[in-house]
Amino acid sequence: MAKVVVIGGGLGGCASAARLAKLGHEVTLVERLDHLGGAIGFLEKDGYRWDTGPTSTALPAVIRDLFRKSGRPLERELELVPVDPIREHRFEDGSVLSMPSGSRSAQHDAIEQGLGDSALGDQWLDYTHGFAETWALLRRDYLERPYSPDHVGKETKDLLTSRNTLHRLVNKAFKDERLRQVALSSVILDGHDPRNVPSWMGMMDYVEQNFGVWTVPGGLGALVEVLTKRLAERKVDVRVGTTVRDIALTNGKPTGVDTDQGVIGADLVVCAIDPRGVPALAKMVHRTMPAIPPVVCHLGLRGDVPDLPDELVLHGDPMLVVRTSGTAPEGGAAWTILGRGRLAEDIVTALVRRKIDVRDNIEVRVDRSPRELAEIWAGSPYGVVWQGRATVNQKMGTTTPIAGVFCAGAHATPGAGVPFVGLSAALVAQEIGKA
Numbered sequence: 564m565a566k567v568v569v570i571g572g573g574l575g576g577c578a579s580a581a582r583l584a585k586l587g588h589e590v591t592l593v594e595r596l597d598h599l600g601g602a603i604g605f606l607e608k609d610g611y612r613w614d615t616g617p618t619s620t621a622l623p624a625v626i627r628d629l630f631r632k633s634g635r636p637l638e639r640e641l642e643l644v645p646v647d648p649i650r651e652h653r654f655e656d657g658s659v660l661s662m663p664s665g666s667r668s669a670q671h672d673a674i675e676q677g678l679g680d681s682a683l684g685d686q687w688l689d690y691t692h693g694f695a696e697t698w699a700l701l702r703r704d705y706l707e708r709p710y711s712p713d714h715v716g717k718e719t720k721d722l723l724t725s726r727n728t729l730h731r732l733v734n735k736a737f738k739d740e741r742l743r744q745v746a747l748s749s750v751i752l753d754g755h756d757p758r759n760v761p762s763w764m765g766m767m768d769y770v771e772q773n774f775g776v777w778t779v780p781g782g783l784g785a786l787v788e789v790l791t792k793r794l795a796e797r798k799v800d801v802r803v804g805t806t807v808r809d810i811a812l813t814n815g816k817p818t819g820v821d822t823d824q825g826v827i828g829a830d831l832v833v834c835a836i837d838p839r840g841v842p843a844l845a846k847m848v849h850r851t852m853p854a855i856p857p858v859v860c861h862l863g864l865r866g867d868v869p870d871l872p873d874e875l876v877l878h879g880d881p882m883l884v885v886r887t888s889g890t891a892p893e894g895g896a897a898w899t900i901l902g903r904g905r906l907a908e909d910i911v912t913a914l915v916r917r918k919i920d921v922r923d924n925i926e927v928r929v930d931r932s933p934r935e936l937a938e939i940w941a942g943s944p945y946g947v948v949w950q951g952r953a954t955v956n957q958k959m960g961t962t963t964p965i966a967g968v969f970c971a972g973a974h975a976t977p978g979a980g981v982p983f984v985g986l987s988a989a990l991v992a993q994e995i996g997k998a
Contacts, residue, residue, distance in 0.1 A: 564589055564998040568820045568829040570807050573601020573944070574981065575972030576835030577790045578988030581633040583833075584797035587998030591800040591827055593807055593820060595941060599794075600787035602944030603981075609927050611863035611897045612782065613889040616944060618873065618899075619646050619778040621770050622982035626786070629985055632992070634796055640789045646776045648673075650874035652748070653917070654741050661872065662745070665775030667691070674742075683739055690736045690746065694769035697722060701763065706983075709961040709990050710976050722763055723955050729765050730757035744878045751903055752884055753945050753979065754854035760949045770982075778873070781890055783981075802827075807836075810843040810968060817967045833991055835972040837942030838959050847964060850957045854945035854979070856936040858902040860910045861889070863927030868896050869919055877917045880904040885919070895926070946972075946979030961990040969994060 565588050569580045572594030580592045598604070602616035620626065623643050630637040637643065645664055652660040660677035663669035670691075671684035704710065704719035712720065733746045747757045749767060779785045794801055802824070810832050811819040819826045837853060838844035877883040881904035889897025898921075902910045910930075911922060937943055947958045958978075959970040971987040973979035 565830040565995070566828055567591070567831045567833060567995070568593060568827050569833040569835055570820060570841065571601065571835035571972060572596070572599040572801070572803065573835060573940075573972060573984075574603055574786075574790075575975070575984045575988055576601070576833070577787075577794060578629050578985055579833045579835055579971045579991050580799045580801075581629065581790065581793050581797055582988055582992035583995060584794075584799050585633045586992060586996065588831075588995070590797075591802065591829075592794065593805050593822060593827065594801070594803045595806045597804045598787075599791050599801070599803065600784070602940060603784060604787050605782060605784040606861060606929065608861075608929060609863060610892040611861075611889065611895065611927050612891075613861045613897050613899050613929075614782045614784050614886070616783070617981055618783055618886050618888050619776050620783065620981035621767065621776055622774055623777040624774075625982045625985035625989075628989065630789075630793070632989075633793055640792070641779055641785060643777045644780060646778050646873055648872055649771055649776045650876055651872045652677075652741070652745055652876045652878060654744065654878050656741075658741060660741070660745065664771065665773065667772060670772060678739065678741055680739075683737075683742060686737055686739075687742060690733075690765075691769045691772050693736075694763075694766040697763050697766050698769055701766065701977075706977050706986050707989075709994050711960070712956055723761070724952055725762065726952060727762040728758055729760040729762050732762040732765060733757070741878070748876050748878070748882065750949075751882060752857065752901065754856065754903075754943075755949045759951050761952055761955070764949075778888065782888065807841065810834075810841060810965070812843060812965065815965065817965065831967050831969070831995060833969045833971055834959075834963075834975075835970070835988075837974050838970065840941055843965065844959070844963065844968070844970075848947075848957070848959055848974075851947045851954065851974075852950065853937070853943035853974070854948040856933045856943055856945055857884075858906055858910055858933060859931040859936065860900040860902075861927075861929040861931075862898045862900065862911070862921065862925055863891060864896040864898060864921055864924040865894060865926045866924045868921055868924050871898075871919075877914075877919075879917075881906040881913060883910070883914060883917060885914070942974070944973055944979065946974050961987065961994050 647664040674684040884901040891897040
């Protein structure tokens, strides 16, 4: 049995702690805020409730595996339901594409209907099918086992180090600007320039097409409650409201974690926050930068409001994303608007210009700037911004140059987003092993 201290109570930290405790280790989880969850959770005001982070997830098997490997299966704790359509895209020319979940043929038909050309549906299926081998390689060598550039297979290494960018791949695959916007919208929303994103990141369209997108009734933030319960069941020592100063090292190995409440002894340490916040690790990631969060506006609405899907993408500059799955008092609606690009006016006014006017319906409004979000979370839940192919090796891996120190979460391999963060915790548990 090892004494393990996990730094950070977001999804990566909670998942790591639960898995390691089930493997028989003595685990302490340290979180700066007064609650767990990190970016995943709820914001509540005057009867309205919004997800503070993601509202859905691809690859539900990652969450199911976490609960199965740490105790009772997810189905006995929480219900996961499919989101269909995944999202609706509206374009500046007036066309609308409602993208179905988990079906190649349904996506083909939706593109033909929404964009008016069956050939575009064929092009989309050719594009997504092109990631089948990519998915198989990355799943084997990057997502489901700790990545090492020295031990990975040649095909996977060539893929990860390719100079081909997502921007170049998409422009080659599609002449239709609308399909280009669809293929690039996710990475743009996550704060990346597609010209710096490796082409293999486009595999998420393949993943969504084949495995669907899922959520929790009432909001994905409900995941925090069941994770907190799981940590208690596994007897993890959870210390919220505790700020980590650094990792205490002796002869190059961890002996504890220095906090504002004193030093917590440790044989092993898992860093599940931005490594820039830990002096012992910060110098190792100095070549990387965090992805900047979007502008966020939570709205509590009353009266007659437009009937929108769970997620609506309004293409253009700025790109606006409206999520409508929040909970509200009877007769109300809870929306979240996210903005990316040249947002030179109030985000609700920008929404009006896209022919969605809810100004007279606003009862509650909470605005959060990118800077405020970064301050709340002491970093970016969007992880490391892509700066070209070198980013794969520049960001922190599962293991670190310090023996006995590991990394999980959005800033570590394999990256940001619920599925990848959940996989990072699985990789840490795999590396440390049973007590």
